[in-house]
Amino acid sequence: MRISDKAAARLKELGVELRQGVSLAEETSLGIGGTTDEILLRRYESIPEVMRLLADEHIPHRLLGGGTNVLIVDGELPWVVLHLPTAHPGMRAEGNAAYVDASADLGGMVTFCAKHDLGGMEGLIGVPGSVGGALRMNAGAYGTQIGPHVREVELYRAATGEIETLRGSDIRFDYRHTSFAPDDLMLRVKLELPSKPFKEIIAGIKVCNEKRRASQPLNQKSAGCIFKNPPGGSAGRMIDELGLKGYRVGDAMVSDRHANFFVNAGHASCSDMLKLIDDVRERVRGAYDVELENEVIVWRN
Ligand SMILES: Cc1cc2nc3c(=O)[nH]c(=O)nc-3n(C[C@H](O)[C@H](O)[C@H](O)COP(=O)(O)OP(=O)(O)OC[C@H]3O[C@@H](n4cnc5c(N)ncnc54)[C@H](O)[C@@H]3O)c2cc1C
Numbered sequence: 558m559r560i561s562d563k564a565a566a567r568l569k570e571l572g573v574e575l576r577q578g579v580s581l582a583e584e585t586s587l588g589i590g591g592t593t594d595e596i597l598l599r600r601y602e603s604i605p606e607v608m609r610l611l612a613d614e615h616i617p618h619r620l621l622g623g624g625t626n627v628l629i630v631d632g633e634l635p636w637v638v639l640h641l642p643t644a645h646p647g648m649r650a651e652g653n654a655a656y657v658d659a660s661a662d663l664g665g666m667v668t669f670c671a672k673h674d675l676g677g678m679e680g681l682i683g684v685p686g687s688v689g690g691a692l693r694m695n696a697g698a699y700g701t702q703i704g705p706h707v708r709e710v711e712l713y714r715a716a717t718g719e720i721e722t723l724r725g726s727d728i729r730f731d732y733r734h735t736s737f738a739p740d741d742l743m744l745r746v747k748l749e750l751p752s753k754p755f756k757e758i759i760a761g762i763k764v765c766n767e768k769r770r771a772s773q774p775l776n777q778k779s780a781g782c783i784f785k786n787p788p789g790g791s792a793g794r795m796i797d798e799l800g801l802k803g804y805r806v807g808d809a810m811v812s813d814r815h816a817n818f819f820v821n822a823g824h825a826s827c828s829d830m831l832k833l834i835d836d837v838r839e840r841v842r843g844a845y846d847v848e849l850e851n852e853v854i855v856w857r858n
Contacts, residue, residue, distance in 0.1 A: 558637050560594045564614045568596065571603045571610070574642075581629050581638065584621060586685060588778040588821045589830060590629030590856075594637045595621075601744050604713045605720065611637075619856060620742055623662070623686030626694060626780050629856045630827045639742070641689065650675060653750055654708070659689030659743040663696065671762065676753030677706060679761035683769040684781075689743045695730040699765050704730025709747040715740035733785050733852050774814040778821040783834060784849040792849050793817035795841050806833040831855070 560568070565575050574597040581590030596618070598604055611618055617636035621627070646661035650673035657666050666688055667678045680701025684691065695704045707725040714721050716738060725747075729736035737743070769775065784792040796802075796816035803813045805822065807829035812818040819833055838849050 558593050558616070558633070558635055560596075560616065560637060561614070564610065564616065567610055568607065571607050572600045573597065573603065573607055574599060579638070581621070581624070581634070584638075585624035585627055585629060585780075586778060587628060587780045587825075587830070589631070589825060589827050590624075590627075591632040591634045593634040596637055596639050597642050598639055599642050601713075601720065604742065604744075605718055608713065608715065608718065620689075622659075622690030622693070625686035626690060626852070627854050627856055628780060628827060628830055630858055635858050641687070641744070643687070646688075647745070653752060655748045655750060656745065657688050657748065658745055659687060659692065661688045662686075663688055663691045667762070670748075670750055671755055671758040674752055674755055674758075675750040676758045676761070677701065677750045678703075678748075679758055680765055682762045682765050683775075688746060692743045692746060693735060693737060694733055695735050697733075699768065702730065703748075704728075704735070706748040706750055707746055708749045710743055711745040712737070713742040713744060714738065715742075720744065772815055774812040774818055774820055777812065777818075779812065779818045780853045782817040782852045783819045784817055784838070785852045787847050787849065790845075790847065791817075792841070795845055795847065795849075796837055799840055799844055801837060801840065804833070804837070806830075806836065809833040811837065 568575055576595040578592055579595040580592050582588050618639050619636050620639045641660035643660050646658035648661055648669045649656045655670050655675055663684055663686055664682055667682050670678055680699035684696045684698055691703045695702055710723045786792050793816045801811050802816050804811045808821060808823035808825035809829035810820050810822045812820050841847055841849050
């Protein structure tokens with residue numbers, strides 16, 4: 558979608574940077590996605606006004622974090638993408654609290670906390686993407702989830718048109734699901750973390766990095782796990798047992814390293830990847846009578 562010159566001029570007045578004709582294939586870890594204009598929300602304070610402008614001008618929009626958990630349709634997209642600037646995100650430690658901007662890299666936040674002897678986040682070290690994306694998804698790995706550490710979230714709420722602060726206890730964090738409204742835009746978080754000596758945290762980080770390297774196709778384009786694990790089961794194990802590692806539709810392929818990672822092995826299109834997802838879901842349903850739910854978020858038109 559192309560923003561009109563009139564809207565672009567008003568956005569500029571609000572201190573917003575507009576990037577035109579951005580290929581989202583280049584902004585996502587799967588390397589798949591069409592083209593649209595991108596709005597960089599540099600000043601959080603101006604977000605309510607920017608959102609009013611987008612509503613007045615009938616400009617549909619979606620928020621992209623690090624782009625590591627999304628599968629985006631190809632072609633000219635009918636919505637613009639909002640993005641929080643990733644350079645120099647705010648991070649501050651105070652006692653057992655860490656205050657972090659949502660645009661910060663999640664791994665960068667884990668190491669920042671480690672340097673301040675704040676632990677408990679070691680498991681998240683290899684989860685790519687932003688802190689905002691981790692909050693939305695309740696990212697987790699190796700027994701750690703971000704949710705239980707959240708004490709406050711500052712966010713823009715489309716429902717009120719204001720920037721508000723939610724208490725952690727008022728937010729539900731479930732397995733890869735949270736109670737944030739779909740159009741909430743997370744801006745900052747306050748985490749409470751246990752004190753731990755730096756050396757111990759680094760040792761924990763090393764263990765998690767090694768586990769990840771041993772089991773995941775980290776040098777290939779993916780969005781991590783495609784499906785959520787069903788209650789008490791493992792999506793990866795079922796797909797593996799069906800002999801589907803290496804199964805492909807065009808350049809979309811079930812990783813031969815981790816069966817719940819689907820990779821873009823060349824120039825996969827969004828429809829290749831969607832067909833692969835549907836095929837695998839159907840085979841699992843046929844063999845196990847289990848309906849796998851997507852973990853990856855699909856942005857269609
Ligand atoms: C190699 C690899 C390994 C992975 N391993 C794991 C793992 O172990 N555990 C795990 O949980 N995930 C894993 N993932 C998936 C992914 O990294 C996480 O879900 C991550 O938290 C997504 O963050 P992101 O910033 O990239 O979000 P995006 O992919 O950009 O967006 C995901 C969703 O979050 C929303 N969102 C993003 N930022 C904000 C914000 N500031 N406010 C409101 N909504 C927002 C988007 O609108 C979208 O709906 C892996 C991915 C890859 C590629």
